[in-house]
Amino acid sequence: xxxxQQLFKNKKNILSVYFTAGYPELNDTATIIKELEKxxxxxIEVGIPFSDPLADGPTIQDSSSIALKNGINPNLVFKQxxxxxxxxxxxxxxxxxLNQMIAFGEDNFLEECKKSNIQALIIPDLxxxxxxxxxxKMFEEYNLSxxxxxxxxxxxxxxxxxxxxSDTFIYMVSSNSVTGTKKDIDNAQIQYFERIKNMNLxxxxxxxxxxxxxxxxxxxxxYANGAIIGSAFIKKISEKGELKDKxxxxxxxxxN
Amino acid sequence: MDKLINxxxxxxxxxxxxxPEMLYPNVKELQDNYIQIIESxxxxxxxxxxxxNYVGRPTPLYYAKRLSEKYNTKIFxxxxxxxxxxxxxxxxxxxxxxxxxxxxxxxIIAETGAGQHGVATATVCxxxxxxxxxxxxxxxxxxxxxxxxxxxxLGAEVIPASSGSRTLKDAVNEAIRAWINEPEDTYYLIxxxxxxxxxxxxxxxxxxxxxxxxxxQLKEQTGKENPNNIIACVGGGxxxxxxxxxxxxxxxxxxIAVEAAGKGINSGETAATTQIGTTGIxxxxxxxxxxxxxxxxxxxxxxxxxxxxxxxxxxxxxLFKDKRADFLNAxxxxxxxxxxxxxxxxxxxxALESAHALAALKKLNLKENETTIINLSGRGDKDLETYIKLx
Ligand SMILES: Cc1ncc(COP(=O)(O)O)c(C=O)c1O
Numbered sequence: 256x257x258x259x260q261q262l263f264k265n266k267k268n269i270l271s272v273y274f275t276a277g278y279p280e281l282n283d284t285a286t287i288i289k290e291l292e293k294x295x296x297x298x299i300e301v302g303i304p305f306s307d308p309l310a311d312g313p314t315i316q317d318s319s320s321i322a323l324k325n326g327i328n329p330n331l332v333f334k335q336x337x338x339x340x341x342x343x344x345x346x347x348x349x350x351x352x353l354n355q356m357i358a359f360g361e362d363n364f365l366e367e368c369k370k371s372n373i374q375a376l377i378i379p380d381l382x383x384x385x386x387x388x389x390x391x392k393m394f395e396e397y398n399l400s401x402x403x404x405x406x407x408x409x410x411x412x413x414x415x416x417x418x419x420x421s422d423t424f425i426y427m428v429s430s431n432s433v434t435g436t437k438k439d440i441d442n443a444q445i446q447y448f449e450r451i452k453n454m455n456l457x458x459x460x461x462x463x464x465x466x467x468x469x470x471x472x473x474x475x476x477x478y479a480n481g482a483i484i485g486s487a488f489i490k491k492i493s494e495k496g497e498l499k500d501k502x503x504x505x506x507x508x509x510x511n
Numbered sequence: 512m513d514k515l516i517n518x519x520x521x522x523x524x525x526x527x528x529x530x531p532e533m534l535y536p537n538v539k540e541l542q543d544n545y546i547q548i549i550e551s552x553x554x555x556x557x558x559x560x561x562x563x564n565y566v567g568r569p570t571p572l573y574y575a576k577r578l579s580e581k582y583n584t585k586i587f588x589x590x591x592x593x594x595x596x597x598x599x600x601x602x603x604x605x606x607x608x609x610x611x612x613x614x615x616x617x618x619i620i621a622e623t624g625a626g627q628h629g630v631a632t633a634t635v636c637x638x639x640x641x642x643x644x645x646x647x648x649x650x651x652x653x654x655x656x657x658x659x660x661x662x663x664x665l666g667a668e669v670i671p672a673s674s675g676s677r678t679l680k681d682a683v684n685e686a687i688r689a690w691i692n693e694p695e696d697t698y699y700l701i702x703x704x705x706x707x708x709x710x711x712x713x714x715x716x717x718x719x720x721x722x723x724x725x726x727x728q729l730k731e732q733t734g735k736e737n738p739n740n741i742i743a744c745v746g747g748g749x750x751x752x753x754x755x756x757x758x759x760x761x762x763x764x765x766x767i768a769v770e771a772a773g774k775g776i777n778s779g780e781t782a783a784t785t786q787i788g789t790t791g792i793x794x795x796x797x798x799x800x801x802x803x804x805x806x807x808x809x810x811x812x813x814x815x816x817x818x819x820x821x822x823x824x825x826x827x828x829x830l831f832k833d834k835r836a837d838f839l840n841a842x843x844x845x846x847x848x849x850x851x852x853x854x855x856x857x858x859x860x861x862a863l864e865s866a867h868a869l870a871a872l873k874k875l876n877l878k879e880n881e882t883t884i885i886n887l888s889g890r891g892d893k894d895l896e897t898y899i900k901l902x
Contacts, residue, residue: 306807352806406536
């Protein structure tokens with residue numbers, strides 16, 4: 256059982272936080288991970304910045320381009336994570352686009368993930384068909400789970416297929432949008448959350464995209480095993496002030 | 512060319528649909544319907560009718576006598592510059608707007624580089640009374656101002672893409688994000704043979720009219736079945752795909768694609784993708800693209816906004832790897848010289864993009880009895896500001 260599976264077994268209302276590696280400063284990665292763990296976040300998604308993040312809204316785009324200007328690259332991200340391997344226990348997910356993994360060499364990339372104690376990957380532009388054809392076996396060799404996304408428009412049939420292919424959790428995109436766009440949760444979204452809940456999938460679910468505060472986090476937790484916050488966290492750590500304080504304040508606000 | 516692609520949208524190793532789940536329903540809808548719609552009698556009739564009476568097709572195949580004399584060979588120009596709106600782009604937008612209509616779409620979004628595709632999209636949206644939003648890089652908005660004005664007059668909203676290199680690549684990113692965010696009745700009208708399957712195949716089919724006409728016209732005018740060479744410029748590659756389409760199987764025809772070298776292929780300021788690119792994924796398809804060791808897409812450069820793109824359509828990546836097409840390139844300066852040469856010898860001011868195709872003449876050493884067709888993809892009105900500086 257991987258650490259994330261264990262987490263879902265033992266805990267409800269899971270808070271997963273996404274951040275862009277190399278932002279705000281090149282070497283903030285270790286601090287952010289340690290502080291998130293200290294303040295009781297449950298799960299962390301480390302985004303490796305990409306020049307053309309198609310699935311991301313302005314906040315993550317901007318943080319990515321600043322991080323790239325700061326000089327971040329995958330090698331450095333893996334090094335940063337490996338440097339605190341013995342000081343942290345919080346489960347980690349890597350988020351990257353497929354082109355980054357291909358350019359790095361898929362086997363090298365997965366090897367580095369394994370060395371960094373990464374549990375799972377989110378590759379938003381990796382299609383299911385390609386995963387089955389090529390990547391499933393590779394990921395399994397390195398003990399890495401693939402996290403699939405579903406949206407309000409994903410058909411039940413496809414959701415069942417994704418449930419079959421998943422073993423850790425399913426990432427429920429809260430509305431049909433790129434990251435960081437919506438504010439409040441509306442009725443159509445609640446219907447969608449309920450529909451998924453009633454499907455009784457074998458995998459737990461986390462709701463992400465547009466979760467930004469205590470209200471939306473609490474709402475999401477009613478329908479799923481927890482939620483994922485990205486853009487709102489990035490916005491918070493972009494503000495003035497001490498990084499550690501901003502992180503602890505943010506988690507406090509969310510968990511209230 | 513449509514025979515080169517398999518059911519999953521791959522030309523050999525290139526193509527496919529590498530898209531986030533948020534786009535899956537949109538793309539799947541197109542994959543499931545495009546061939547059936549394009550091949551339906553209904554569609555074909557309306558498409559041909561509009562191409563004839565609205566676009567002004569067939570475009571002439573013109574024997575360029577003085578240009579031929581200068582190079583001591585036989586040169587024909589396929590006059591896509593004479594279409595309504597002034598470039599080949601309209602062939603594709605007419606086709607896709609009909610398709611969008613058949614799918615019941617109400618809003619159209621598009622990206623544009625030179626603004627020709629934006630204008631062609633705004634035009635067909637006006638024609639059909641559909642709402643139109645065009646994404647355009649901030650830099651391109653400046654260097655192609657006349658086209659921005661045309662789009663606005665045609666009723667389109669032009670939204671600046673201000674991320675990355677602020678050119679065509681970033682306009683595509685913004686358009687794709689908008690396609691994710693907009694409701695289901697929004698149609699993304701792509702302007703070249705790029706993007707996730709089925710766009711590359713769909714756009715190639717809609718541009719195939721170019722080579723369909725070439726075949727008939729050349730036969731009629733010269734009695735020849737085939738030319739020796741066909742030359743076209745490649746940004747994403749739609750005019751080249753259209754010009755090559757019906758000649759792919761005719762191995763006696765040399766297909767010559769011309770990329771923009773910018774300030775030179777090794778200058779760090781170039782858009783000659785096949786020369787410095789490697790295999791990767793951009794805008795939903797696997798293709799050749801300009802990128803660094805970590806897969807970050809590098810910023811391209813060309814004086815020509817329509818060629819200023821760090822990738823090429825997957826069909827061209829395939830033709831390049833398969834050696835079915837020769838890939839040449841022309842610098843800014845070579846393209847400018849070629850534009851002035853054509854203007855002086857034939858009284859035709861070409862688009863800067865098309866001028867890259869013309870610039871290949873100096874590199875080819877064509878023989879006296881060889882016949883060459885150059886696809887003159889567009890006219891130069893939009894580039895006058897650049898040209899005037901050199902007068
Ligand atoms: C006149 C003209 N030719 C060529 C191109 C390049 O596009 P493609 O390679 O898809 O033909 C453009 C793009 O804007 C154009 O306006």
